[in-house]
Amino acid sequence: MLSIDPNQQTERENYKLLVGTVIPRPIAFVTSMSADGLVNAAPFSYFNIVSSDPPLLSISVQSRAGVLKDTARNAIEAREFVIHVVDESNVAEVNKTAASLSPEESEIDLTGLTLIPSEVVKVPSVEQAKVRFECQLEQAVELGGTRLLIGKVVRFHIDESIYENGRINPEALKPVSRLAGTNYAKLGEIFSMKRPD
Secondary structure, eight states: OOOOOGGGSOHHHHHHHHHHHSOSEEOEEEEEEOTTOOEEEEEESSEEEEEETTEEEEEEEEOBTTBOOHHHHHHHHHSEEEEEEOBTTTHHHHHHTTSOOOTTSOGGGGSSOOEEOOSSSSSOEETTOSEEEEEEEEEEEEETTEEEEEEEEEEEEEOGGGEETTEEOHHHHOBOEEOSTTOEEOOOOOOOOOOOO
Protein backbone atom coordinates (compact mmCIF):
# COMPACT_ATOMS: atom_id res chain seq x y z
CA MET A 1 0.00 0.00 0.00
CA LEU A 2 1.39 3.41 -0.96
CA SER A 3 1.58 6.06 1.76
CA ILE A 4 1.51 9.58 0.30
CA ASP A 5 1.93 12.86 2.17
CA PRO A 6 -0.33 15.46 0.49
CA ASN A 7 1.99 18.21 1.74
CA GLN A 8 4.77 16.76 -0.42
CA GLN A 9 2.65 16.87 -3.58
CA THR A 10 1.39 19.60 -5.89
CA GLU A 11 -2.26 20.59 -5.95
CA ARG A 12 -2.63 18.78 -9.29
CA GLU A 13 -1.16 15.58 -7.88
CA ASN A 14 -3.58 15.68 -4.94
CA TYR A 15 -6.42 16.52 -7.33
CA LYS A 16 -5.72 13.42 -9.43
CA LEU A 17 -5.80 11.15 -6.37
CA LEU A 18 -9.06 12.68 -5.12
CA VAL A 19 -11.02 12.70 -8.38
CA GLY A 20 -9.73 9.26 -9.33
CA THR A 21 -10.89 7.65 -6.10
CA VAL A 22 -13.97 9.58 -4.95
CA ILE A 23 -16.11 8.19 -7.77
CA PRO A 24 -18.65 8.26 -9.18
CA ARG A 25 -19.58 11.88 -8.38
CA PRO A 26 -22.99 13.36 -9.26
CA ILE A 27 -22.86 16.44 -11.48
CA ALA A 28 -24.65 19.68 -10.62
CA PHE A 29 -25.32 21.90 -13.60
CA VAL A 30 -25.70 25.33 -12.04
CA THR A 31 -27.22 28.49 -13.44
CA SER A 32 -26.56 31.79 -11.69
CA MET A 33 -27.08 35.41 -12.67
CA SER A 34 -24.84 38.46 -12.47
CA ALA A 35 -26.00 41.85 -11.23
CA ASP A 36 -26.24 42.86 -14.92
CA GLY A 37 -28.65 39.98 -15.63
CA LEU A 38 -26.19 37.77 -17.51
CA VAL A 39 -26.85 34.06 -16.96
CA ASN A 40 -23.80 31.94 -16.14
CA ALA A 41 -23.99 28.15 -16.48
CA ALA A 42 -21.40 25.61 -15.35
CA PRO A 43 -21.10 21.95 -14.27
CA PHE A 44 -19.68 20.96 -10.87
CA SER A 45 -18.89 17.45 -9.65
CA TYR A 46 -18.10 18.50 -6.07
CA PHE A 47 -21.82 18.30 -5.31
CA ASN A 48 -23.99 16.52 -2.74
CA ILE A 49 -26.93 16.55 -0.31
CA VAL A 50 -26.35 18.24 3.03
CA SER A 51 -29.74 17.77 4.69
CA SER A 52 -33.36 16.88 3.95
CA ASP A 53 -34.79 18.96 6.82
CA PRO A 54 -34.40 21.63 5.63
CA PRO A 55 -33.57 20.49 2.09
CA LEU A 56 -29.97 21.64 1.56
CA LEU A 57 -27.53 20.94 -1.26
CA SER A 58 -23.83 21.78 -1.46
CA ILE A 59 -21.56 22.74 -4.33
CA SER A 60 -17.85 23.32 -3.93
CA VAL A 61 -16.52 25.97 -6.33
CA GLN A 62 -12.76 26.31 -6.56
CA SER A 63 -11.14 29.62 -7.50
CA ARG A 64 -9.16 30.06 -10.69
CA ALA A 65 -5.77 31.66 -10.00
CA GLY A 66 -7.14 33.18 -6.80
CA VAL A 67 -10.18 34.72 -8.54
CA LEU A 68 -13.74 33.61 -7.72
CA LYS A 69 -15.46 31.79 -10.55
CA ASP A 70 -18.62 33.41 -11.91
CA THR A 71 -20.91 30.84 -10.25
CA ALA A 72 -19.56 31.53 -6.76
CA ARG A 73 -19.49 35.30 -7.21
CA ASN A 74 -23.03 35.43 -8.66
CA ALA A 75 -24.48 33.07 -6.03
CA ILE A 76 -22.93 35.05 -3.17
CA GLU A 77 -24.05 38.42 -4.56
CA ALA A 78 -27.57 37.42 -5.67
CA ARG A 79 -28.01 34.79 -2.91
CA GLU A 80 -29.71 32.36 -5.30
CA PHE A 81 -28.99 29.84 -8.05
CA VAL A 82 -30.54 26.80 -9.76
CA ILE A 83 -29.07 23.29 -9.71
CA HIS A 84 -29.96 20.86 -12.50
CA VAL A 85 -29.22 17.12 -12.48
CA VAL A 86 -27.12 16.04 -15.45
CA ASP A 87 -28.42 13.01 -17.33
CA GLU A 88 -27.71 11.10 -20.53
CA SER A 89 -29.98 13.36 -22.59
CA ASN A 90 -28.27 16.63 -21.66
CA VAL A 91 -24.66 15.75 -20.75
CA ALA A 92 -23.20 16.64 -24.17
CA GLU A 93 -24.73 20.13 -24.06
CA VAL A 94 -23.76 20.62 -20.41
CA ASN A 95 -20.17 19.68 -21.25
CA LYS A 96 -19.98 22.64 -23.65
CA THR A 97 -20.54 25.01 -20.72
CA ALA A 98 -17.25 23.92 -19.09
CA ALA A 99 -15.49 26.30 -21.52
CA SER A 100 -13.55 29.17 -19.95
CA LEU A 101 -15.37 32.36 -20.89
CA SER A 102 -15.15 35.92 -19.64
CA PRO A 103 -17.77 37.09 -17.10
CA GLU A 104 -19.42 39.09 -19.92
CA GLU A 105 -20.22 35.94 -21.90
CA SER A 106 -22.92 33.36 -21.20
CA GLU A 107 -22.06 29.67 -21.57
CA ILE A 108 -25.69 29.00 -22.53
CA ASP A 109 -24.94 30.68 -25.88
CA LEU A 110 -22.55 27.80 -26.69
CA THR A 111 -25.34 25.24 -26.36
CA GLY A 112 -28.74 24.24 -27.63
CA LEU A 113 -30.14 24.51 -24.09
CA THR A 114 -33.20 26.66 -23.44
CA LEU A 115 -33.60 29.02 -20.48
CA ILE A 116 -37.03 29.29 -18.87
CA PRO A 117 -38.23 31.40 -15.93
CA SER A 118 -37.96 29.87 -12.48
CA GLU A 119 -40.91 30.07 -10.08
CA VAL A 120 -39.33 31.36 -6.87
CA VAL A 121 -35.84 32.64 -7.71
CA LYS A 122 -34.92 35.20 -10.39
CA VAL A 123 -32.22 32.97 -11.91
CA PRO A 124 -33.56 31.17 -15.01
CA SER A 125 -33.68 27.38 -15.22
CA VAL A 126 -32.76 25.05 -18.08
CA GLU A 127 -35.78 23.46 -19.70
CA GLN A 128 -34.00 20.26 -20.81
CA ALA A 129 -33.21 19.08 -17.25
CA LYS A 130 -35.48 16.41 -15.78
CA VAL A 131 -34.67 17.66 -12.26
CA ARG A 132 -34.26 21.29 -11.21
CA PHE A 133 -33.70 22.65 -7.72
CA GLU A 134 -34.35 26.36 -7.25
CA CYS A 135 -32.05 27.38 -4.39
CA GLN A 136 -31.52 30.33 -2.10
CA LEU A 137 -28.03 30.67 -0.66
CA GLU A 138 -28.06 29.45 2.93
CA GLN A 139 -24.36 29.89 3.52
CA ALA A 140 -21.09 30.40 1.64
CA VAL A 141 -18.15 28.91 3.51
CA GLU A 142 -14.65 30.05 2.56
CA LEU A 143 -12.20 27.15 2.55
CA GLY A 144 -8.92 28.56 1.31
CA GLY A 145 -9.53 29.50 -2.31
CA THR A 146 -12.70 27.40 -2.47
CA ARG A 147 -16.27 28.47 -1.72
CA LEU A 148 -18.60 25.82 -0.36
CA LEU A 149 -22.04 27.02 -1.40
CA ILE A 150 -24.92 25.61 0.62
CA GLY A 151 -28.26 26.16 -1.07
CA LYS A 152 -31.68 25.74 0.47
CA VAL A 153 -34.10 24.19 -2.03
CA VAL A 154 -37.13 26.46 -2.30
CA ARG A 155 -38.73 24.63 -5.24
CA PHE A 156 -38.35 21.14 -6.72
CA HIS A 157 -39.12 20.60 -10.41
CA ILE A 158 -39.37 16.91 -11.32
CA ASP A 159 -40.28 15.59 -14.77
CA GLU A 160 -43.36 13.35 -14.63
CA SER A 161 -41.52 10.65 -16.60
CA ILE A 162 -39.20 9.92 -13.64
CA TYR A 163 -41.68 10.47 -10.77
CA GLU A 164 -43.50 7.46 -9.27
CA ASN A 165 -45.52 7.68 -6.03
CA GLY A 166 -43.30 10.33 -4.46
CA ARG A 167 -40.05 8.62 -5.51
CA ILE A 168 -37.60 9.05 -8.37
CA ASN A 169 -37.09 6.20 -10.83
CA PRO A 170 -33.28 6.21 -11.35
CA GLU A 171 -33.50 4.13 -14.52
CA ALA A 172 -35.81 6.72 -16.07
CA LEU A 173 -33.67 9.64 -14.83
CA LYS A 174 -30.50 8.11 -16.38
CA PRO A 175 -28.10 10.28 -14.36
CA VAL A 176 -24.53 10.74 -15.50
CA SER A 177 -21.66 10.89 -13.02
CA ARG A 178 -18.13 12.21 -13.22
CA LEU A 179 -15.03 10.06 -12.97
CA ALA A 180 -11.52 11.42 -13.65
CA GLY A 181 -10.07 13.09 -16.73
CA THR A 182 -12.54 13.05 -19.60
CA ASN A 183 -14.41 10.01 -18.24
CA TYR A 184 -18.05 9.81 -17.17
CA ALA A 185 -20.26 6.94 -16.06
CA LYS A 186 -23.86 5.93 -16.58
CA LEU A 187 -25.95 4.43 -13.81
CA GLY A 188 -24.91 0.81 -14.32
CA GLU A 189 -26.23 -2.20 -12.44
CA ILE A 190 -28.55 -1.57 -9.49
CA PHE A 191 -28.55 -3.97 -6.55
CA SER A 192 -30.22 -3.97 -3.14
CA MET A 193 -29.07 -4.95 0.36
CA LYS A 194 -31.13 -4.96 3.52
CA ARG A 195 -29.69 -2.65 6.18
CA PRO A 196 -29.28 -4.08 9.66
CA ASP A 197 -31.86 -3.20 12.31
